Amino acid sequence: MTSIPILENPSKEYLFDTLIPSRQPAILRGLNIGNCVEDWKNIEYLKKKCGDKIVSIREFTTENLDFLNKNYEFKNVTFSEMLDLILQSPEVQKMRYYFRSIGENPRKEVSNVDKFSPELSADFKIPIQFESIKEKLFSSILRISSQRIRVWTHYDVMDNILCQVTGDKEITLWPPSDVPYLYVVGSTSSVLDIENPDLLKFPKFQYASPMKGVLKPGDVLFLPSLWFHNTITQTPSISINIFWKHLPDDQYWLKDLYGNRDPIIAEKCLEDLANCIQNIQKMPPHYSNFYLRKMKEMIDAKLNE
């Protein structure tokens, strides 16, 4: 298994002239993400700052959060109650909890940590090396979860940094070129159990090329758009995830609140292809199979150019 490269204290120039254009992920170590790394170890501190806020959290029993089968329920609790639930000792813990901040108007606004809690937000800083992304900022998301929570493999369409504040989180990444091996539905892989995949159901999964790494408090993962990612918390965990628009504004959907809707051109193209595939099947199978193969060759020829 390849390791996700770790870069110690990279310069802004290296990040924007080399790393980001290379479309390769990296764990960035030694950047300053603010006092949160120290202060948020103290649960009483967090409760004092934001304890009464009502939040919606996912509650579930198994390790693998499953977006395709929705094996979780939403539950409203105060931020303080959530912290108690999430940080309770593993012996006590029967349920697992996962919190991801959303917009004030969750159907219309993206998550913004500044708005969610100016008090907490004051403790967090986008690292100075990433100063320039602020003008293209899309969303900032607070993620808090119990230990041993695995979030399903999926891709997002915006570059982002995942800033680990407290706890350890294991990250598995697959390059965009692994899309043939991940049985993708929408932006989500159907292979839920990546440690013990069902190779009868998902035989091509064995050809994928994952990279692994562990984020420690203070670490920042640069996650390029379209890279598939799967995370599992090794301990209770708090992180802040910053998304920015690195394509021209007009390539994104206005209403994509989660940053995972395929860009406009791409989505239309996939829709057209789906219609095309449906139409071609109005012909007898020996015709539709032939033309599907011909279509595949047209795409392959373009990929091999």
Added chain:
Amino acid sequence: MTSIPILENPSKEYLFDTLIPSRQPAILRGLNIGNCVEDWKNIEYLKKKCGDKIVSIREFTTENLDFLNKNYEFKNVTFSEMLDLILQSPEVQKMRYYFRSIGENPRKEVSNVDKFSPELSADFKIPIQFESIKEKLFSSILRISSQRIRVWTHYDVMDNILCQVTGDKEITLWPPSDVPYLYVVGSTSSVLDIENPDLLKFPKFQYASPMKGVLKPGDVLFLPSLWFHNTITQTPSISINIFWKHLPDDQYWLKDLYGNRDPIIAEKCLEDLANCIQNIQKMPPHYSNFYLRKMKEMIDAKLNE
């Protein structure tokens, strides 16, 4: 190299209940295609029947007729002059000639041997076993060519029978599923020299599964639509090729005079895909490559269903 199956005197029931539905080609031997097999050996007989008719023939110098690079010229001669040119002895012959009958109004009508020459047509019969195709007849084509003429690899979109009248013709066929290996442009393979293919340019050609056979006078090749075919005359050759519509009428283009235009749904689908591929390339390459791969997977998933 697999041989094209040879069927001795197959019944109508076998042809229409088994062979044609199987979408497999075969050389049918022992069918009656009329007096032409005997009478057309005699060049004076042919000249007497149709000698004065002006025909347009392809003239060229190399063995491989090349539709993509159009390595031939058209020349108008009388049918008698053509026969002399085509049948002249190999020692004399510097040029090669290939004749394919066309419609009276060649831009609007398909070829019809009855109209081309009722006198010659009277000597030819569609074998009684194929009687039922007469109601769905599309075109009938007279093909006359010098020895050692190779006609480029391509597919047609209608089922047809190639009735060999005089001379021997070697046939190479590839199943529709070989489309990934034949470097197809439109309905034509880019691999011109199939005996000594340029494997640096066409590496996947080696994975194709050709079948070979030789048509002797009186033999009838059943050639299912979408099968790629390449022919080479071993001697001067005369044949008649009968195409019929085996899909519902409204699936074909009204103006497809050669029976090689992709059916309406298919052509539209291929056009949509071409547009799609063009659009997706308006995105940065790491996006367009990803979405092209995703498109390819959508097609693959359908093919593997």
